[in-house]
Amino acid sequence: MTVQTPSPDTALAETMLDMGARARAASRALGRLGPDDRTRGLKAIAAAIRTAAPAILEANKQDMDAARKKGLSDAMLDRLALDAARVDGIASGVDAIAGLPDPLGRELARWQQPNGLDFARVAVPLGVIGIIYESRPNVTADAGTLCLRSGNAAILRCGSESTHSSHALVDAMHAALEAEGLPADAIQLVGTTDRAAVGHMLSGLDGQVDVIVPRGGRSLVERVQKDARVPVIGHLEGLCHMYVDGAADPQKAVDLVVNAKMRRTGVCGSLETLLIDAAVADTLLPGIASALVEAGCELRGDARARAIVPGMKTATEEDWGTEYLAPILAIAVVDGLDGALAHIERWSSGHTDSIVTEDKDVAERFLARVDSAIVLHNASTQFADGGEFGFGAEIGIATGRIHARGPVGAEQLTIYKYVVRGTGQTRP
Amino acid sequence: MTVQTPSPDTALAETMLDMGARARAASRALGRLGPDDRTRGLKAIAAAIRTAAPAILEANKQDMDAARKKGLSDAMLDRLALDAARVDGIASGVDAIAGLPDPLGRELARWQQPNGLDFARVAVPLGVIGIIYESRPNVTADAGTLCLRSGNAAILRCGSESTHSSHALVDAMHAALEAEGLPADAIQLVGTTDRAAVGHMLSGLDGQVDVIVPRGGRSLVERVQKDARVPVIGHLEGLCHMYVDGAADPQKAVDLVVNAKMRRTGVCGSLETLLIDAAVADTLLPGIASALVEAGCELRGDARARAIVPGMKTATEEDWGTEYLAPILAIAVVDGLDGALAHIERWSSGHTDSIVTEDKDVAERFLARVDSAIVLHNASTQFADGGEFGFGAEIGIATGRIHARGPVGAEQLTIYKYVVRGTGQTRP
Numbered sequence: 001m002t003v004q005t006p007s008p009d010t011a012l013a014e015t016m017l018d019m020g021a022r023a024r025a026a027s028r029a030l031g032r033l034g035p036d037d038r039t040r041g042l043k044a045i046a047a048a049i050r051t052a053a054p055a056i057l058e059a060n061k062q063d064m065d066a067a068r069k070k071g072l073s074d075a076m077l078d079r080l081a082l083d084a085a086r087v088d089g090i091a092s093g094v095d096a097i098a099g100l101p102d103p104l105g106r107e108l109a110r111w112q113q114p115n116g117l118d119f120a121r122v123a124v125p126l127g128v129i130g131i132i133y134e135s136r137p138n139v140t141a142d143a144g145t146l147c148l149r150s151g152n153a154a155i156l157r158c159g160s161e162s163t164h165s166s167h168a169l170v171d172a173m174h175a176a177l178e179a180e181g182l183p184a185d186a187i188q189l190v191g192t193t194d195r196a197a198v199g200h201m202l203s204g205l206d207g208q209v210d211v212i213v214p215r216g217g218r219s220l221v222e223r224v225q226k227d228a229r230v231p232v233i234g235h236l237e238g239l240c241h242m243y244v245d246g247a248a249d250p251q252k253a254v255d256l257v258v259n260a261k262m263r264r265t266g267v268c269g270s271l272e273t274l275l276i277d278a279a280v281a282d283t284l285l286p287g288i289a290s291a292l293v294e295a296g297c298e299l300r301g302d303a304r305a306r307a308i309v310p311g312m313k314t315a316t317e318e319d320w321g322t323e324y325l326a327p328i329l330a331i332a333v334v335d336g337l338d339g340a341l342a343h344i345e346r347w348s349s350g351h352t353d354s355i356v357t358e359d360k361d362v363a364e365r366f367l368a369r370v371d372s373a374i375v376l377h378n379a380s381t382q383f384a385d386g387g388e389f390g391f392g393a394e395i396g397i398a399t400g401r402i403h404a405r406g407p408v409g410a411e412q413l414t415i416y417k418y419v420v421r422g423t424g425q426t427r428p
Numbered sequence: 429m430t431v432q433t434p435s436p437d438t439a440l441a442e443t444m445l446d447m448g449a450r451a452r453a454a455s456r457a458l459g460r461l462g463p464d465d466r467t468r469g470l471k472a473i474a475a476a477i478r479t480a481a482p483a484i485l486e487a488n489k490q491d492m493d494a495a496r497k498k499g500l501s502d503a504m505l506d507r508l509a510l511d512a513a514r515v516d517g518i519a520s521g522v523d524a525i526a527g528l529p530d531p532l533g534r535e536l537a538r539w540q541q542p543n544g545l546d547f548a549r550v551a552v553p554l555g556v557i558g559i560i561y562e563s564r565p566n567v568t569a570d571a572g573t574l575c576l577r578s579g580n581a582a583i584l585r586c587g588s589e590s591t592h593s594s595h596a597l598v599d600a601m602h603a604a605l606e607a608e609g610l611p612a613d614a615i616q617l618v619g620t621t622d623r624a625a626v627g628h629m630l631s632g633l634d635g636q637v638d639v640i641v642p643r644g645g646r647s648l649v650e651r652v653q654k655d656a657r658v659p660v661i662g663h664l665e666g667l668c669h670m671y672v673d674g675a676a677d678p679q680k681a682v683d684l685v686v687n688a689k690m691r692r693t694g695v696c697g698s699l700e701t702l703l704i705d706a707a708v709a710d711t712l713l714p715g716i717a718s719a720l721v722e723a724g725c726e727l728r729g730d731a732r733a734r735a736i737v738p739g740m741k742t743a744t745e746e747d748w749g750t751e752y753l754a755p756i757l758a759i760a761v762v763d764g765l766d767g768a769l770a771h772i773e774r775w776s777s778g779h780t781d782s783i784v785t786e787d788k789d790v791a792e793r794f795l796a797r798v799d800s801a802i803v804l805h806n807a808s809t810q811f812a813d814g815g816e817f818g819f820g821a822e823i824g825i826a827t828g829r830i831h832a833r834g835p836v837g838a839e840q841l842t843i844y845k846y847v848v849r850g851t852g853q854t855r856p
Contacts, residue, residue, distance in 0.1 A: 028773070031799060113818055117807055124799065126829050210829045231659060231830045252852040259854035345456065367847045371459060371552065379545055379850030388855065389846070390541055401554050401638045402659045403831040406846050418817070418834050419795045422807030424680040426687035427816065 012196055019155055019188050020205030023128040026185035027153035031125065033182070035102035041182045042098035042145055048176035049091040049141060052168065056087055059168035060137065067161050075266075080135045080161055090141045090169070093393060097145045100392045103411040104151045118421040123414045125151035127210035130201040131395070132157045132224065134216040137165035143213070144173060144187040146395050150413035153186045155209065157201060159216075160193035167191075198223070204230040213408070215396050233408060236399045237323040238268030239349035240381040243340040243366065244288070245357035246279035252378060253284055253356050254291050260354065260381040262295045265327050268397055269352050269374075269384030272323055273330045275340045281308055281333045289331075297327045304333035320347045337362050341369050348372055351399050352384040373398065373405035440624055447583055447616050448633030451556040454613035455581035459553065461610070463530035469610045470526035470573055476604035477519040477569060480596065484515055487596035488565065495589050503694075508563045508589055518569045518597070521821060525573045528820045531839045532579050546849040551842045553579035555638035558629040559823070560585045560652065562644040565593035571641070572601060572615040574823050578841035581614045583637065585629060587644075588621035595619075626651070632658040641836070643824050661836060664827045665751040666696030667777035668809040671768035671794065672716070673785035674707035680806060681712055681784050682719050688782065688809040690723045693755050696825055697780050697812030700751055701758045703768045709736055709761045717759075725755045732761035748775045765790050769797050776800055779827050780812040801826065801833035 030038075049056070060082040067080055109121040129152045131143045140158055147154035158166040170189040177184045190197045201209060202224060212232045214224040224232055242260050244253045260271035276285055281304065289299055289309040300315035312331070319330040320343070334340045344353055354376040355366040363377040374384050384406070386394025391409030398404045404412040458466075477484070488510040495508055510518075537549040557580045559571045568586055575582035586594040598617040605612045618625045629637060630652060639659045642652040652660055670688050672681045688699035704713055709732065717727055717737040728743040740759070747758040748771070762768045772781055782804040783794040791805040802812050812834070814822025819837030826832045832840040 028799075032797070111818065113816070117811065117816075119817060225657065229653065231828065233830070249852065255852065255854050263855055363849075367849075369460070371456075372845065374846045374848060376848040377850060379848055379853045380855050382855040383545065383848065383853070385855075388541070388545075389547060390539065400659065401843055402661070403843075405843055415829055415831075415833055417800065418802045420802060420804040420807055420811065421791075421795075422805060424677070424683065425807045425811070426683055427691055427808050427810040427813075 009196065012192065012194060013200060015191070016197060016200035017206055017208075019190070020128070020208030022185040023153040023155050023188060024208045026183040027125065027127050027151075029183040030148075030151045030153065030186055033151075035104065037182065038102060038148055038151065039098050041148060041177055041180050042094055044176035044180045045141075045145055045148075045173045046091045046094035046098060048172040049094060049169065050088065052172035052175075053084060053087045056165060056168040056172065057082060057084070059164035062164040063137075063162055072161065076135060076161070080137065080165070082137060082165060086138070090138050093138070094141055094145045097149050097393050097410070100149055100410055102149070103414050108416055115425050116423060117425055120419040120421075121416045122419050124417050126413055126415055128153045128155065128208055129413065130155045130157070130209045130212045130230075132198055132201065132212065132214045132216065132220065134159040134220070135161045137162045137169060139215060140166040140169045140189065141173070142393060143215075143395050144170070146393055146410055147413065148186055150410040152413055153188075155188050155190065155201065157190040157198060163193055199227060202227045202229065213395055231403070232400070233396070233398050233404055234400060235268065235396050237349040238270070238351040238384070238397070238399075239272050239321070239323045239347065240269060240351055240384070241273045241275055241340075241344050241348055241353045242271050242381060243275040243334070243337075243344070243353075243355045244277060244280070244284060245340075245355060245359065245362055246277040246336065247359035247362060248277075248280065248284065248356040249358050250284055250287070254288050256354070256356050256378070256380050257288050258291050258295055261292060261297055261329050262327065263380070263382045266325050267382065269382045270325065271329065271381050273320060273332065273343075273347065275332055275334045275343055276305070277340070278304065278333050278335050281305070285309055285331070285333075292329060295327075297329055299329055299331055301331040302333060305331045308333070323349070337365060341366070344370055349399060351397065352376070352381045354379060354381050437624070440620065440622060441628060443619070444625060444628035445633055445636075447618070448556070448636030450613040451581040451583050451616060452636045454611040455553065455556050455579075457611040458576075458579045458581060458614055461579075463532065465610065466530060466576055466579065467526050469576060469605055469608050470522055472604035472608045473569075473573055473576075473601050474519045474522035474526060476600040477522060477597065478516065480600035480603075481512060481515045484593060484596040484600065485510060485512065487592035490592040491565075491590055500589065504563060504589070508565065508593070510565060510593060514566070518566050521566070522569055522573045525577050525821050525838070528577055528838055530577070531842050536844055543853050544851060545853055548847040548849075549844045550847050552845050554841055554843055556581045556583065556636055557841065558583045558585070558637045558640045558658075560626055560629060560640065560642045560644065560648065562587040562648070563589045565590045565597060567643060568594040568597045568617065569601070570821055571643075571823050572598070574821055574838055575841065576614055578838040580841055581616075583616050583618065583629060585618040585626060591621055627655060630655040630657065641823055659831070660828070661824070661826050661832055662828060663696065663824050665777040666698070666779040666812070666825070667700050667749070667751045667775065668697060668779055668812070669701045669703055669768075669772050669776055669781045670699050670809060671703040671762070671765075671772070671781075671783045672705060672708070672712060673768075673783060673787065673790055674705040674764060675787035675790060676705075676708065676712065676784040677786050678712055678715070682716050684782070684784050684806070684808050685716050686719050686723055689720060689725055689757050690755065691808070691810050694753050695810065697810045698753065699757065699809050701748060701760065701771075701775065703760050703762045703771055704733070705768070706732065706761050706763050709733070713737055713759070713761075720757060725757055727757055727759055729759040730761060733759045736761070751777070765793060769794070772798055777827060779825065780804070780809045782807060782809050
């Protein structure tokens with residue numbers, strides 16, 4: 001008799017397939033629960049995270065030590081770091097998700113046909129969601145519990161930097177689910193930091209993963225786009241524009257541009273290109289520019305902008321296509337609404353674009369014509385956020401064109417089925 | 429100076445990329461139209477198809493001659509064949525699509541946040557849809573015009589058998605669009621029968637294809653699943669079940685089973701497995717079985733079914749997993765609702781499943797628990813059809829779990845954007 005030792009690859013494949021099968025079973029078990037069960041589980045998870053705070057902080061210390069040894073940047077270290085307040089914030093986030101309306105079982109439409117058949121379109125979970133993300137440990141709790149709220153089983157793959165913190169968080173979540181008699185496999189964390197595990201998730205784990213949600217930078221997104229064999233609800237770039245129209249209120253223009261660019265420069269809803277109507281560029285651009293510079297922003301302008309504000313660097317074609325995620329702003333002077341629409345059609349990533357104007361007709365034309373997930377009138381692009389939309393929490397901002405666009409909250413993690421009630425109808 | 433002749437592959441790639449770019453431009457032009465423009469275009473297309481009937485029939489004769497030479501089956505020839513009545517039927521289908529409510533611009537939700545921001549979720553087109561289908565020429569008109577109704581540009585790839593018929597139909601559609609001053613590139617047909625063209629479509633044509641809709645058999649679906657780099661709204665199997673419960677009305681049970689299986693056996697909503705409650709199998713199965721045999725159906729039963737109706741063939745595991753699309757039915761005796769649910773959970777393809785019972789509680793438990801795109805109570809599985817749902821027309825039945833499940837009509841070919849109206853709000 002020969003005993004074969006499985007290779008590490010085979011062992012990983014088996015582990016991942018087993019996770020998929022357990023996620024599917026958990027998703028079916030979740031389907032039999034009522035909304036109150038899910039709420040009870042979520043509240044228990046929030047409490048368990050608070051109780052486990054010492055263990056979570058201890059685990060985070062291990063991650064931080066390793067990250068410092070690896071020489072991670074201060075920005076990365078800050079994203080990874082937890083303290084008592086942050087752990088409490090994570091628990092409060094879960095409490096907020098527990099308080100969201102349950103998105104399942106909603107009757108989205110109902111109608112009758114002449115033959116007497118009664119049709120209902122009813123919200124149901126997507127099934128099993130694979131979430132691949134980077135360093136922030138809070139995503140482990142946010143994503144896992146948002147899936148639970150929407151009746152989905154989650155397979156989480158955190159970045160290697162946050163592996164100890166994420167395991168500690170998942171341990172707390174499991175303890176809560178088990179204590180409440182709910183399926184602990186509803187929230188699973190991939191145990192290995194082996195990057196091959198991501199490949200298995202992208203392959204769909206033999207049909208057991210219904211959708212992949214990537215949360216991360218360009219290299220992750222590109223890998224997911226290339227290798228995923230299952231649907232992806234993903235996020236590409238947030239190359240956001242603000243168009244200051246000839247009929248803009250001058251003070252609103254300054255306030256909105258500065259807020260859109262500088263409130264936080266590293267978020268996907270931050271402004272990357274300012275378009276200003278030639279009709280008012282002479283009068284408005286100098287004030288906007290000095291407010292930006294005062295706030296610490298580097299400006300890069302086209303020739304017309306630089307003719308008005310001479311100090312700027314030159315913006316090249318590359319600038320129009322760059323998501324800086326930094327205190328840098330590209331500025332172009334355009335000829336009215338049509339000029340703005342042409343620039344946006346050419347360069348926008350379809351994430352979030354805004355117009356500043358007091359002319360309602362111009363605003364409505366902008367809102368109708370710009371084909372981005374989020375279009376705004378007289379409001380900062382930084383409102384591109386599920387919390388600001390009133391969704392309570394989000395798993396990301398979708399930039400694809402199917403299933404969901406914009407903030408992906410609990411409702412967007414559902415789909416529907418048709419329930420047809422008859423009295424014996426046969427089809428002629 | 430060296431002149432390089434492009435290789436056929438390069439030439440095809442360029443042709444396909446050009447189609448993609450023109451489709452994107454047409455989709456943007458469609459976005460500027462109002463619902464009445466789309467309706468006008470659709471009515472003109474219906475009229476143009478009627479006018480072009482002689483040319484369409486002549487082209488179809490070429491396809492039929494070639495198909496006979498290739499030795500296509502009678503069933504395939506019947507799907508391909510057009511006559512005056514069928515062409516008129518295609519035109520009437522387009523008229524019906526013209527009469528559908530326009531799905532664009534609908535306000536799907538609207539709400540205000542405490543800071544005064546006003547949010548609207550508004551229906552918009554998906555963009556550019558690639559449709560890959562097999563022999564039936566009517567799909568050329570159905571798919572093209574359903575995309576036009578929903579504001580999407582269509583890139584159509586027909587089966588090689590129907591290429592002349594499809595070109596004649598598209599010529600008529602183009603003539604109508606041009607006469608109405610609408611973008612003819614909104615409906616494009618891939619000009620070559622080269623299978624490599626499908627590969628280009630699946631690659632997304634450099635970001636110009638937003639979604640692929642495959643309509644065809646298993647080999648097409650498998651290729652699309654393997655190679656698509658863009659989202660797919662697709663259709664796998666219709667492995668449909670009907671569960672005859674202990675509380676079923678005997679006559680309804682016979683009528684529904686016979687209709688679900690035998691009305692048309694080649695459609696995805698046809699019944700493939702009958703599950704019957706052990707409590708009534710002795711009394712009801714003989715009558716159901718003889719009605720099916722009389723209608724020309726072959727029966728394959730498990731041991732318990734064969735003990736009741738001895739003439740049947742033996743059903744193996746393979747039968748539970750087979751979409752026959754033929755006058756064959758697999759039959760299993762199960763122990764009540766739980767037995768039926770377990771069988772369906774194991775074997776259903778998630779397309780359409782039905783229960784026959786007079787017990788409303790049992791029915792509601794079945795409708796809640798079976799996680800298929802369409803679940804029915806006391807109605808035939810053959811109602812799995814967009815027309816029967818009142819959608820007017822469909823591009824297929826989706827068996828995936830994101831974006832759309834069940835019949836995909838004009839409404840399902842849309843997505844949404846968020847329109848946010850403010851008065852100068854900045855984010856704190």
